[in-house]
Amino acid sequence: MAIVTDKVGIVSCSGEDLPEGTISRIATRIVMEKLRPDDTVTICLPLFLAGSEDERAFAKVFPTIAVDGCDKKCAEVGTNKYSGKPVATVVVSEIMKKYPHLKVKSRDKLSAEEKELALKVAEEIATKVDEVLGRKK
Amino acid sequence: MSKNGKVFVIPCSGIGKALGTVGRTATYEVVEKLRPNEATTICLPLLTIGDEAILKLTRNNPCISVDGCPLQCARKNIEASEGKLAASFMVTDVLRENRSLKPEAVTELGPKGLKLASILAEKIAAQIDEINKNDR
Numbered sequence A: 001m002a003i004v005t006d007k008v009g010i011v012s013c014s015g016e017d018l019p020e021g022t023i024s025r026i027a028t029r030i031v032m033e034k035l036r037p038d039d040t041v042t043i044c045l046p047l048f049l050a051g052s053e054d055e056r057a058f059a060k061v062f063p064t065i066a067v068d069g070c071d072k073k074c075a076e077v078g079t080n081k082y083s084g085k086p087v088a089t090v091v092v093s094e095i096m097k098k099y100p101h102l103k104v105k106s107r108d109k110l111s112a113e114e115k116e117l118a119l120k121v122a123e124e125i126a127t128k129v130d131e132v133l134g135r136k137k
Numbered sequence B: 001m002s003k004n005g006k007v008f009v010i011p012c013s014g015i016g017k018a019l020g021t022v023g024r025t026a027t028y029e030v031v032e033k034l035r036p037n038e039a040t041t042i043c044l045p046l047l048t049i050g051d052e053a054i055l056k057l058t059r060n061n062p063c064i065s066v067d068g069c070p071l072q073c074a075r076k077n078i079e080a081s082e083g084k085l086a087a088s089f090m091v092t093d094v095l096r097e098n099r100s101l102k103p104e105a106v107t108e109l110g111p112k113g114l115k116l117a118s119i120l121a122e123k124i125a126a127q128i129d130e131i132n133k134n135d136r
């Protein structure tokens, strides 16, 4: 199995039940579409259980960052259980403690505050991507 | 409020595809607007990791899977967890019936994608009524 060293895998929890899960999902998309589009790949987390060995090889092929909404850490635990140990984990509820003025309420349409928090989380993920790739930006 | 006694609408939320977002948006429309007293949702990844409390809830209450694509991750996660699967929806089926309503992107569905989500939400709500009429 070829190991990829110039791209980082990002596995986000989808957190349907919690606003923090929506933030983790949107933050991941911001990294993939805007902040580090050439450096990152993703996979749908539930595919680890529903998919094939090819999908389960993901964290063995790519150094992988788990992005979780809360301390249940479904992305970290699921990736570790089915695929491989993530090289880092970003937890939205932890990052939120640094920005107490940014309130998170919606699971669906994000408010301006929620979008700002999603961007903060995305920036932390992007920093981890750079660390994993051994780059300083 | 307790989730027990409700129908569990569980979307896949597929992060790689806009159709995953359609399923997620439709689910919120059902559990927050159309059938808030009859339906609820959970974090699908809790099934993926085998969280005991969620396993118990999905084994004891009817579940509806809402998947973005034919890989049907929500359905397969419910089945693998021995959840009580009562019905399954696939966004690709609804899109086939409404070909002009192609969603724009994973983060922003756009007006057509939102309309597609609303059509799916109505179908899910009707299915919940059916389950409640027949099953319990």
Ligand code: SF4
Residues within 6 Å of the ligand: A013, A014, A015, A016, A017, A018, A020, A021, A068, A069, A070, A071, A072, A073, A074, A075, B043, B044, B045, B046
């Ligand atoms: S980590 Fe938390 S928010 Fe994310 S899927 Fe798991 S329970 Fe939900």
Ligand code: SF4
Residues within 6 Å of the ligand: A044, A045, A046, A047, B012, B013, B014, B015, B016, B017, B019, B020, B067, B068, B069, B070, B071, B072, B073, B074
């Ligand atoms: S069903 Fe398709 S879109 Fe949904 S999580 Fe699975 S692979 Fe992704």
